[in-house]
Amino acid sequence: MHFDSSNLSREQQLSFYHSLVFPRLVEEKMLLLLRQGKISKWFSGIGQEAIAVGATLAMHTDEWILPLHRNLGVFTTRNMPLEKLLLQWQGQVPGYSKGRERSFHFGDRAHQICGMISHLGPQLGIADGIALAHKLRKDNRATLVFTGEGGTSEGDFHEALNIAAVWDLPVIFLIENNGYALSTPVSEQYRCASLVEKAAGYGIEGVQVDGNNLLEVYQTVRSARMYAASHNKPVLIEALTFRMRGHEEASGTKYVPPELLEAWAAKDPIAQYEAYLLEEGILSDERIHDIKHALKAQIEEAVAAGLQPHPAPVSTAQELSDIYAPAPAPHYPIGTSTEKRFIDAIAEGLRQSMEEFPLLILMGQDIAGYGGAFKITEGFLEQFGPERVRNTPLCESAIIGAALGLSIQGFKSMVEMQFADFVSCGFNQIVNNLAKIHYRWGQNADVVIRMPTGAGVGAGPFHSQSNEAWFTHVPGLKVVYPSNPEDAKGLLCAAIADPNPVLFFEHKALYRSISGLVPDEYYTTEIGKARLVQSGDDITIITYGSGVHWAMEYTASHQHLSICLLDLRTLLPLDYTAIQQAVAATGRVLVLHEDTLTGGLGAEISAWIGQHCFHLLDAPVIRCASLDTPVPFATELEKNFLAKARLDADIQQLMQW
Structure with a gap:
C-alpha cells in the first residue's frame, strides 16, 4: 500500500x-x-x-x-x-x-x-x-x-x-x-x-x-x-x-x-x-x-x-415546547387596502416577503421565467434574479432537503409544489426531516411549502387531492389553509417569517374566483388563530378553505337559520379556544371539509369536541366531507364527490335533533 x-x-x-x-x-x-x-x-x-x-x-x-x-x-x-x-x-x-x-x-x-x-x-x-x-x-x-x-x-x-x-x-x-x-x-x-x-x-x-x-x-x-x-x-x-x-x-x-x-x-x-x-x-x-x-x-x-447517571425530571411542558422554534409576533396591517383576487394576494405576499427577507430563496418547477403553473411568481425572476428565484428539476425530495440545508445556513426558503398532489414524492423529507429536526437537536427548519390544492376545477385524481390531513398528524409541522385574500397574504407572510416548517395550502378554485380587500403594505396574520366569520344561534359550522364559501352560500340561501361560522385558517396547531367558543354558541356542530371523510381533520375535531365540550352539545357532532374515493374527472361526478353535495342533508339531520 x-x-x-x-x-x-x-x-x-x-x-x-x-x-x-x-x-x-x-x-x-x-x-x-x-x-x-x-x-x-x-x-x-x-x-x-x-x-x-x-x-x-x-x-x-x-x-x-x-x-x-x-x-x-x-x-x-x-x-x-x-x-x-x-x-x-x-x-x-x-x-x-x-x-x-x-x-x-x-x-x-x-x-x-x-x-x-x-x-x-x-x-x-x-x-x-x-x-x-x-x-x-x-x-x-x-x-x-x-x-x-x-x-x-x-x-x-x-x-x-x-x-x-x-x-x-x-x-x-x-x-x-x-x-x-x-x-x-x-x-x-x-x-x-x-x-x-x-x-x-x-x-x-x-x-x-x-x-x-x-x-x-x-x-x-x-x-x-x-x-x-x-x-x-x-x-x-x-x-x-x-x-x-x-x-x-x-x-x-x-x-x-x-x-x-x-x-x-x-x-x-x-x-x-x-x-x-x-x-x-x-x-x-x-x-x-x-x-x-x-x-x-x-x-x-x-x-x-x-457513565455517571444524570437523572432529570421528565417535563411534558418542555417536551411540547421544543417541538417548535419561537415564532415572531404578528406584524399588524397599516395603511390602505385594495380589492385583490386570492391569487394576487398570494403573489403580493410572496413579493413583499422577498423584499422583507433578503435571504429568502424560492424554488420550484417552472417558477422562474414561466412564473409557475398558476403564474404566481411571474415577474419575480426579473425583480429578484436567478439566484433567489430558482427553477428546479423534477425532484421534490431533494429540493425539500435542500431547503432544510439552506435553513441550517441561516436562509429562508419557499418550495412550490406544482400541485399539492406531488408532495407525496417529498413526503419523507417533510415528516422525518423538517418536522423533527428542532425537537431532535434544536435546529430549526425555516421552510414554507406552498401547496396548490383542491377539486372543483376538473383536474382529476392526480391534481385535485385535499391532502392536508396527511400532515396535521405530524408534530413539528404547521399547516395553514386560508379561505380569503386578506388571510392568504397575511398568513403566507407569517409562514415565511416563522422559523418553523409550514405547509401552506391554497385552493386552486379560489385563485381567480374570490376577491376582497387586502392591506397594501406588508403584514402578518397570526398562525394558530381561527376567524369567526359570523355569529349565530342555531348551528355552528366549523370549516376552512372552500368550505367557508360553501357555508356562506348556504347561509345566504337559508336565512331562516342562524348559523355561526368558524374559519379555522390554521389546521396545525388548531385554535381549540375558538372551537370551544363556537360549540358553546349553538350546541349543534357540523364540521365541514373538502377532504374525504375517513381520517379527515373533521374526525379529530369531532373527537376533541366530544371529549372536551360534551356538556355544551345538544346533538351529535356531524361531519360533512367528500366521498371516500379518488377525485373524479367528469364534472357531474366531481360535483357528486364534493362535500358540498351533502351539506344541506347533513344540516337538516343536525337540526332534527
Missing part, C-alpha cells in the same frame, strides 16, 4: 495516527460496554476508520459534514467531547439531543455536523442546500456528505447528485462502499462495475480511492475540497473498504464468506498506516504502545464520567 505524504510534515502524519487510532479504541471500549448492557446499540465502523478520519481531516473545520452511523471518526476528529458522546449514546438528557435520539442521529452546530436520519438518502439533499448557501455567499467553502453503497440505490441519491450538477454546487458526495448494505452484497445492489461510474452520468467529476489508505483518502478529499470550493462543482468519491462487523452488533456476520473477512483483515487501515510510519521512522513500537496507552487512559476517564 502506497502512502502519499506530499505536503505533510512528520508531525502531521503522527497527528493523523492519533486521529485514526482513537475511534478504534473507543469502539473497542463501546463493544465491551455493549456486552455489559451499559449502552443499548452500536453500529461498528471497525475497518472503515480511514475514510471518516481522512475525509474529516481534509475538510476545513468551518465546513459542514453530514456523516452516517458508522462514522465515529468524524465526531472524534472534530474533537467532540467523548464524555458527552457517551451521554448521547445512553440517551441521557445532557447529551446532544436531550435523550431524544440515539447513536449518531443528532447534529451540532458548534462542530458543523448535521445528524442523519435512519432513511439515509435524504441527507444528500440537505448537503445540496448547505452548499447552495455557500455558493450564494461566495465564501469558497465545500460540504461533505456520506452515504453507503446501499444508499446509492435510493431515489434521493439520484435527485441530490442531479441538483448538485445542474446548480453547480460545491458538494463532495462520499460513498463508503463496504460491500454490504445490511446483508445484501453489492452484486445484488447495482450492476455497474463501480459506483464512481455514476459520476459521468451526471456530468461531474468522480474518483475511486482505497478507503483503507488514510493518506489516499485525505489527499483525495483535500483535492476535491479545493476543486469544489474554488470552482463551485460537485465531486463523487467512491471509497472501497469493508465492514468487519455486522450492520449493528446484533446482526452478526454469518452471511459474509470467512475468506472475505480474512482478506480484508489483512488490509486493516490502522495496521497498514502503522507499518508505513514504522518504515519511515516516524513511529517506533515503543511509541505506538505509549500512544495507545495514553488514549486508552483518556477513554477510561471519559467513560467513568460519561
Whole structure:
C-alpha cells in the first residue's frame, strides 16, 4: 500500500495516527460496554476508520459534514467531547439531543455536523442546500456528505447528485462502499462495475480511492475540497473498504464468506498506516504502545464520567415546547387596502416577503421565467434574479432537503409544489426531516411549502387531492389553509417569517374566483388563530378553505337559520379556544371539509369536541366531507364527490335533533 505524504510534515502524519487510532479504541471500549448492557446499540465502523478520519481531516473545520452511523471518526476528529458522546449514546438528557435520539442521529452546530436520519438518502439533499448557501455567499467553502453503497440505490441519491450538477454546487458526495448494505452484497445492489461510474452520468467529476489508505483518502478529499470550493462543482468519491462487523452488533456476520473477512483483515487501515510510519521512522513500537496507552487512559476517564447517571425530571411542558422554534409576533396591517383576487394576494405576499427577507430563496418547477403553473411568481425572476428565484428539476425530495440545508445556513426558503398532489414524492423529507429536526437537536427548519390544492376545477385524481390531513398528524409541522385574500397574504407572510416548517395550502378554485380587500403594505396574520366569520344561534359550522364559501352560500340561501361560522385558517396547531367558543354558541356542530371523510381533520375535531365540550352539545357532532374515493374527472361526478353535495342533508339531520 502506497502512502502519499506530499505536503505533510512528520508531525502531521503522527497527528493523523492519533486521529485514526482513537475511534478504534473507543469502539473497542463501546463493544465491551455493549456486552455489559451499559449502552443499548452500536453500529461498528471497525475497518472503515480511514475514510471518516481522512475525509474529516481534509475538510476545513468551518465546513459542514453530514456523516452516517458508522462514522465515529468524524465526531472524534472534530474533537467532540467523548464524555458527552457517551451521554448521547445512553440517551441521557445532557447529551446532544436531550435523550431524544440515539447513536449518531443528532447534529451540532458548534462542530458543523448535521445528524442523519435512519432513511439515509435524504441527507444528500440537505448537503445540496448547505452548499447552495455557500455558493450564494461566495465564501469558497465545500460540504461533505456520506452515504453507503446501499444508499446509492435510493431515489434521493439520484435527485441530490442531479441538483448538485445542474446548480453547480460545491458538494463532495462520499460513498463508503463496504460491500454490504445490511446483508445484501453489492452484486445484488447495482450492476455497474463501480459506483464512481455514476459520476459521468451526471456530468461531474468522480474518483475511486482505497478507503483503507488514510493518506489516499485525505489527499483525495483535500483535492476535491479545493476543486469544489474554488470552482463551485460537485465531486463523487467512491471509497472501497469493508465492514468487519455486522450492520449493528446484533446482526452478526454469518452471511459474509470467512475468506472475505480474512482478506480484508489483512488490509486493516490502522495496521497498514502503522507499518508505513514504522518504515519511515516516524513511529517506533515503543511509541505506538505509549500512544495507545495514553488514549486508552483518556477513554477510561471519559467513560467513568460519561457513565455517571444524570437523572432529570421528565417535563411534558418542555417536551411540547421544543417541538417548535419561537415564532415572531404578528406584524399588524397599516395603511390602505385594495380589492385583490386570492391569487394576487398570494403573489403580493410572496413579493413583499422577498423584499422583507433578503435571504429568502424560492424554488420550484417552472417558477422562474414561466412564473409557475398558476403564474404566481411571474415577474419575480426579473425583480429578484436567478439566484433567489430558482427553477428546479423534477425532484421534490431533494429540493425539500435542500431547503432544510439552506435553513441550517441561516436562509429562508419557499418550495412550490406544482400541485399539492406531488408532495407525496417529498413526503419523507417533510415528516422525518423538517418536522423533527428542532425537537431532535434544536435546529430549526425555516421552510414554507406552498401547496396548490383542491377539486372543483376538473383536474382529476392526480391534481385535485385535499391532502392536508396527511400532515396535521405530524408534530413539528404547521399547516395553514386560508379561505380569503386578506388571510392568504397575511398568513403566507407569517409562514415565511416563522422559523418553523409550514405547509401552506391554497385552493386552486379560489385563485381567480374570490376577491376582497387586502392591506397594501406588508403584514402578518397570526398562525394558530381561527376567524369567526359570523355569529349565530342555531348551528355552528366549523370549516376552512372552500368550505367557508360553501357555508356562506348556504347561509345566504337559508336565512331562516342562524348559523355561526368558524374559519379555522390554521389546521396545525388548531385554535381549540375558538372551537370551544363556537360549540358553546349553538350546541349543534357540523364540521365541514373538502377532504374525504375517513381520517379527515373533521374526525379529530369531532373527537376533541366530544371529549372536551360534551356538556355544551345538544346533538351529535356531524361531519360533512367528500366521498371516500379518488377525485373524479367528469364534472357531474366531481360535483357528486364534493362535500358540498351533502351539506344541506347533513344540516337538516343536525337540526332534527
